[in-house]
Amino acid sequence: MAPALNLADIDLSLMAPELWMTLLSCIVISIDFLFPKFGKDKLAYLSLAGTSLICLQLIGFFASGKSGTLFSGMFVLDPLAIFFKIFVLIATLLIVLSSIDYINKAKYFRGEYYFLILFSALGMMFMSSANDFLSLYLSLEFSTFGFYVLVTYLRNDLRSSEAGIKFFILGVLTSSIIIYGISLVYGATGTIRFSELMNITPSLGAIIGLLFIFIGLGYKIGAVPFHAWIPDVYEGAPTPVTSFLSIAPKGAAFAITLRVILSTFSGMRSDWVWFMVGLAVLSMTYGNIVAIAQKNMKRLLAYSGIAQIGNILVGLAAGTKMGGDAILFYLLAYLFANVGAFAVVIIFSNLTDKDDIDDLAGLNRRSPFLAFSLLVFLLSLAGVPPLGGFIAKLYIFAAAINQNLIFLVIVGLLNIVISMYYYLVVVKKIYIAEPTDSSKIPISLPLRAVVYISLIGVFALGVFPKTFMDWSMAATEIFSNLALK
Amino acid sequence: MTHLLSIILFSLFGGAILLIFVPNSKPMMVRAVAAVAAFISMIASFILLYTFDYKKGGFQFIEKYVWAPDVGISFHMGVDGIAVPLVLASCILMFAGIFVSWHIKDRTKEFYIFLLILTSATVGVYVSLDLFFLYFFYEMSVIPMYLLIGVWGSHTKNFLESKNPLKDTPRFFFNFTSNSKEYAAMKLVLFLSAGAILALMGILLIYSNSGLYTFDLLELSEVPEGKYGKALVSAIWIMVFFGFASIAPLWPMHSWSPVGHASAPAATSMLHAGVLMKLGHFSIIRVAFFLFPEATQEWMPIAAYLCIGSIVYGGLVALFQRDTKYVIGYSSSSHMGYIFLGMAALNVISLTGAIFYMFAHALATGLLFAMAGWVYDQTHTRDIPSLGGLSQKMPFITGAFIVAVVASFGLPLTVNFVGELMIVVGSWRMYPKITILAVLGICLTLCYLFRMMRGVFFGDLKPEFSGAMDATLWHDRLPLILMLSCSIYYGLFPSHFINVIQSGVIPLLERMHKVTPLLTQVGGF
Incomplete structure (x- = not known):
């Protein structure tokens, strides 16, 4: 039934960004072990240059409206996928920039770090393009493997190792839940393609299977009650990795969620809307209330992140194209604000090795710009x-009130x-x-660049939102024939 | 002159942005930039007052720019007769506030940046004809207040040690945990944000249920109230009213306000009491009155009854305060009750009076706070019993203070008199009993302001204050002279002002089909 794989028929230009990314990450890791004397921060700049070029190519795709499917529909390239790929790559760029100082201080695995970042980004680019449950599962695992290593990067640090173990065990558990859900959906409907699932009549098996898949995705985005890993992992992981973890995988997971929920199962909205409402209410309320009690800046941002995810789920509960637009816009705003806030924490803890809220006292006297x-x-x-x-x-x-x-x-x-x-x-x-230690805080150039870019992003989104709204509306064009307007 | 509103709004914003690039080590340059920005906007707002065509009425100086058309938001500015005096008051107080805070040494640059953002946000609310931007600027004005109070404010703790539990109970009931400036700032933000989101809920309901999916006020005003359904209109009205009334602040939602006033630095208290609190009244008029004339007639009596609480309770509490800024703070929240009374009576004279009184109160309270701040700077205390006899050391301040006090309770020839008289005359027909209470409230004002004046400026001079200085330099006197002269000039010649206000009030009330011929008579001042 499945057609034979004929390379001649395949328009590989559709996945050119992924191919380039694979090449880039292979070059980075090869240089690292073939030429050990090659400066590690040069590797970072190489990754930056390569990622920016790929990002430009994707922007070109977005502008020209390139789209199509590959591998009998497993891989799809449409504006939504391109948007999320650009999103992931912008996050990658900012994270590589904010890692340079941090990694220069580390003693080992300094080259592998950039490879792992690029490799996870590659996985997330595939996630944005996943168009059936099999590629969903594969790309999800792909992107998470990089993170398992990245989280335990400080292997002599107990908190980092603990975070890694927690992340790994819970991650594997969730993967098995997802794949069980996929098998149930397949058993009940006989297909795993999003486009074919659109026309099925809901049966009990399919609904339970879907529920399992949502639980797995809920774990990836960190919605309550699947959030338990977030605070510890955020606190233990190296801060640049936390920053990456807090934004890029969430974006990619929302690419999948939007595709599944808004397009494939939009007809079953009455079945899942209460699930989404419940997740949103729980995430917002729990995240915000528990954040009040936090003493550590990274944990505070972790809980605030849970609450932000709750806000995004409000848009999903709306289940309209406008909700989708709003989610894309929200993710952009969250990207800049969150990466920026983490960059400040990185700058501060590079100097002091501390990241408690009390340590930030009097930051305004020490560095007005950072404050x-x-x-x-x-x-x-x-x-x-x-x-x-x-x-x-x-x-x-x-979108929700409409x-x-x-x-x-x-x-x-x-x-x-x-x-x-x-x-x-x-x-x-x-x-x-008032500060206890009033010495000035030096800011290195790459981190200064991250803060400036994030500031510009946050203000531009707030003052001139039209451009960004237009982009998110163009990206969600595939939802324009939803039942709900 | 078509871009007059842009000039007013963006000279303030531009000043704030420009200040970022001025080094902190040059405080004179910081003050100069802030003063120039505020001066431009003040001159522009005077031009606005005198070029506003009151014969034509309606919304003028309209500017409309595309902003986010897909969500139904446009950057739509325009003023009617109601907004003009408030824009003017904001700009006058901003300009005065720059000179009042001349002596701030700690992080001067940041102080002026936040002050300019605060004022531009308030002006932004007054000129918005788009519900989204109205809320946008409204919410934007809250955060600068937090930093202005938290960083440059002062603790009020010393003045709240309970000597007499019976007398001090009201204060302790509302402020029992702490009286630090951080507490005051946080309380202010949480109260105002809670109010703001209540109003936002109403605004979102208007947005979706009008069926237009737009935030444009002029388009929304075409939608008949029947389209929302009676229950929904009432719900929206209540949300909008109480949401905005929390900043006004209407009793019993006022408890953040005196604490906030007392902790804030002088210029911030001026802006806070002078124009920030009027955001509440203004937004109620702009949203609830303008969009829902029928619901307003049905529900506005609530305000008439609650304003008794503001007037009488605020006045009584002010009578027992020892801290000068608490006295002025409670007096402000008491005077806000008159504005609600004038609004509740819903006739031309009382509503015109209410808006005129907003302008008047901004000047009078601005003066009082400026001088309370001066006295605090010189003596480092605000405790009335430990002050005294300062008139020997500061004759100019004393003279100005006396004028400000008599203006505050509305002596004829000051601008407050005109406003108070119109409120009382206008609301007498609707609410005679409440009006009697309101007039008694004026007597209370007299008592507590005179008590404060006597305690601070008269009697024997305490030896520790022998070094207190009068305001002798031009930049110390300029703000006081500016506010005093405006207060007296518009008290003597209010007619242009009243014409302008009435050109905004009459169309608003005509929408309520309830204008009785007697009360439409144009005031003959």
């Missing part, structure tokens, strides 16, 4: 105008007030408290 940047990033996460996070939240809630999800919007809005509190506690530390 202002952290203020902007936190306020964007809290959703204060004129920053990107505000428009994103409003966009999501507008579907009459009034309860969900009320919970979401209340959560804004709760989140305001703990972000402002940090602001209080950095602006109002």
